[in-house]
Amino acid sequence: MxxxxxxxxxxxxxxxxxxxxxxxxxxxxxxxxxxxxxxxxxxxxxxxxxxxxxxxxxxxxFDNYKAAFSRAPILTFVFNSLFVTATTVILTLLVCSLTAFSFVFLQWRGREIAFSMIIATMIVPFETIAIPLLLMVSKLPWLGAEGFELGWLNTYRVQIIPWIADGLTVFLFVQYFKGLPHEFIEASRVEGASWWQIYRRVVMPLCGPVIATAAILKFLVMYNQYLWPLIVVQQETYRPVMVGLQYFFQYNTAWGEVMAYLTMITLPVLAFYLFLQKAFIASIASTGVKG
Amino acid sequence: MASVSLKNVQKNFGDTLVIKGVDIEIEHGEFVVFVGPSGCGKSTLLRMIAGLEDISAGDLSIGEKVVNALPPKERGVSMVFQSYAIFPHMTVRENVAFGLTIAKVPDAEKNAKVQNAARILQMEHLLDRRPNQLSGGQRQRVAIGRAIVREPAVFLFDEPLSNLDAALRMDMRMEIANLHKQLDATMIYVTHDQVEAMTLADKIVVLRDGEVMQAGAPMDLYLEPDNQFVAGFLGSPAMNFIQVNVSELDATHAMVIGPGLAPTRVPHRGRAHTAGQSMTFGLRPQHMWPAEDGKLAGVVGISERLGSETVVNFRLQDDSSLIASLGTDQIFTPGQTVAFDFDPETAHLFADLK
Known part of the structure; x- marks a missing residue:
């Protein structure tokens, strides 16, 4: 056989x-x-x-689409979500990569403890801090266009600022930085680069893959925000897409309109993902350098 | 002027002292090679000069200035790394110009300097490539280009050739030697390869366990090693060592005898003190020749015929193994008894190695 x-x-x-x-x-x-x-x-x-x-x-x-537009201010919701998401993603990448940079490349007392505390924040579910956070942001001051004001409710900033610092993103950057050859940093230092220049010109340009990964993960978290904006935003002007979904479940549920709405709000996510996927593959290809 | 001076320089990692008080004086324009086995602290010492490692105690001066507390960029040094450390996201041109870009040198001047460095290193045709399009030797050239373009007073090389294959290593070694002649700069070079040390250095510093074993001109170290470690480290094949006893001595010479070694009167260079003392006798493989009544008698083990030379391994009666390197092609058969003679003035006596 x-x-x-x-x-x-x-x-x-x-x-x-x-x-x-x-x-x-x-x-x-x-x-x-x-x-x-x-x-x-x-x-x-x-x-x-x-x-x-x-x-x-x-x-x-396309009747469902027409009906959906008349039922809810969809463009406002999509704009709000995209604005909040884009701002948060950019600020998160900046703040968390700088944080990770200091953990990996700078020597300072207590950095191990600080790092473990940041990692520990990842296991705290948002639901447990939602109410304390609400009490906090409702009393926080802000210097706006009309002068000094108190309380952050019903704003974009309340949807953005509490989400910038992010343990997972710090962790991703720390892991990636640790894998970069140490000589890159040492050579830059000998060549006279400041820490900021090393971050800007040497480290970040080599971080394509982790930037893409962190950006996709953060984008999804932010675009899918529901509970937090539900709590802190009562005005339609600042309402994001997921909370906007409620409009279609009031009186009688029109499933066709729900599906039309969902289709429309899914498109930005798909577009962003496809865009980054391309960048992601390109960046892997360009870092293929032997030691 | 960029002399470099280390005075009782120490380094500890936690409780472990890895550099145990090193004194080295390097004059302007000198090519100094730190050499030693792995773990001897030679790279750590270089990194301390670069400013990449703190100095735990002692003084490091570059020029006339103590630079212990200065960050790397204020020391006027540049460094070439073993792994090249050229940036993969920049072209060769951007890599070479990196230090100048950081220093905000005007474009015209920057381009002129990059062109000049590229000309010296014969890599003008590579300037617009990316590192992943370069071979190992070309990458090393880029790393050296990045170092010379800033015209630093002191160049530091950390095992720059150890990732290259043997033929390329020889070419690059000669290029580095030429570079030193052209640039009139102080160069400090770390290697574990004694051939690189012997061929490149004006001065060799042999290190072991964080201490300087001997420093001096290559041939001085080769011909007059201070101790068994230096004697054994420089030269290939390595110097032979056997245990001997001093039977009598005068101001310059000692009569020694050992198993397989007939009584011989050799210079002791002040290292023998009393009759009856046990010492280590050293003889370079190149300093022996076969002779009927030779002072060293033994049995042939393996012999290697290399054409231009013959390397014979033979055993004395106490089973200690010696190597003779003969400048002609000669045939030995394993098991054959053999005797070698030597000029006693070429032999060395050392205190027993701790």
Missing amino acids: REFVPSAQLMLGTRYLVLVLIAVIFIFPLLFMAMSSLKPNLQLLTDTESMRAFLPVGELS
């Missing part, structure tokens, strides 16, 4: 088949969402009984 030896093509074929199956599993919910957003309420519900749910069949229109 001859032993069965799978050919290279068969192996490759199997691998593609498995990958396609996994891709399909991941894409089906998105497909369901996008297709349903085009269907009237009644058809949408009956279609869920068959594969028709994932197919552009039956009566298709």
Whole structure:
């Protein structure tokens, strides 16, 4: 009896088949969402009984989108979320990478303890600090355009500032910095670079992969914010997309409109992810330097 | 003028003293090589001069100024690392210009200096490439280019050639020697390769366990080593050592005898003190030749015929193993008894190594 030896093509074929199956599993919910957003309420519900749910069949229109726009100020919500998310991601990357830089490259007393405390914050669930944080931000001062004011509720800053410092991002940068060859930093010091110049010109340009990773993770956390803005923002002007979803569950739930809304608010996430994925691969390719 | 002076320099990591009070005087323009086995503290010493490691005690001066507390950038040094440490995200040009960019040197002057460094190192055609498009030797050139472009008073090299293959290492060694002639700068070079030390140095500093064993011109160290460690470290194959006893001595010479060594009168250089003293006898492999009535008698183990020379390994009656390196092609068979003679004036006597 001859032993069965799978050919290279068969192996490759199997691998593609498995990958396609996994891709399909991941894409089906998105497909369901996008297709349903085009269907009237009644058809949408009956279609869920068959594969028709994932197919552009039956009566298709953009009526749900029109209705969704009349029900909620969607553009405001999307702008709010994107503004809050983008600002937080940028500030988080800046602040946390600087923090990590000081942990890895600078010598100072107590840095191990400080680092473990920052790591420890990762295991505290947000729900436990939500109320104390609310009491805090409701009394914090701010110097705004109209002078000195008290309390941060119903603002963008209350959605941004408490989220800038982030243990996970610090951790990611610390791990990455530790993997950079120490000689890069030493050579820069001998060449006369200040710590800031080393950070700006040597370390950060080599950090493409970790910047992409941290940015994606932070983007998702911020874009999906629900509980915190629900607590601290009562005005529609500052409301983000996830809280905006409530508008579609008041009176009677119109599933078609829910799906239209969800489709619209998913697009920025997909766009951002695809953009960074490209940057991510490019940065890995350019750091392929042998020691 | 950039002389470098170390006075009783010490370094401890926690409770461990790794540099145990080192005194070295380096004159302007000198090429000094720190050499020693791994863990002897030579790299640590270099990094202390660079300012990358603190100095625990003692004084380090560059020029006439004590620089113990100055950060690297204020010391006027530049350094070439073993791993090159050139920045992968910058072109060769940007790498070489890095120090000048940081110092905000005007563009015209910067470009002229980079061009000049590239010309000296014959890498003008590489300036717009990225490090990952370069070979190991080319990368090392870039690292050296980055060091020379700032025209520092003192160059520090930390095992710069150890990542290169043997042929390239020889080329680069000669280039570094040429560079030293052209630049009129003080160079301090760390290596564990005694060939690099012998060929490059104006002065060699042999280190062991954080202490200077001997410092001086290469041939002085080779011909007149102060102790067994230096004698054994410089020269290839390494110097032979056997245990002997002093039977009688006068002001300059001692009569010694050992297993397999006939009584011989050798210079003791003030290191023998009493008759009956046990000492280590040292003889370089190149200083022996086969002779019927030679003073060293033994049995041949392995012999290697290299064409231009023959390296013979033989054992004395107490089983100590010696190596003779003969400048001609000669045939020995394993097991054959053999005797070697030598000029007693070329032999050395050392106190037993602790």
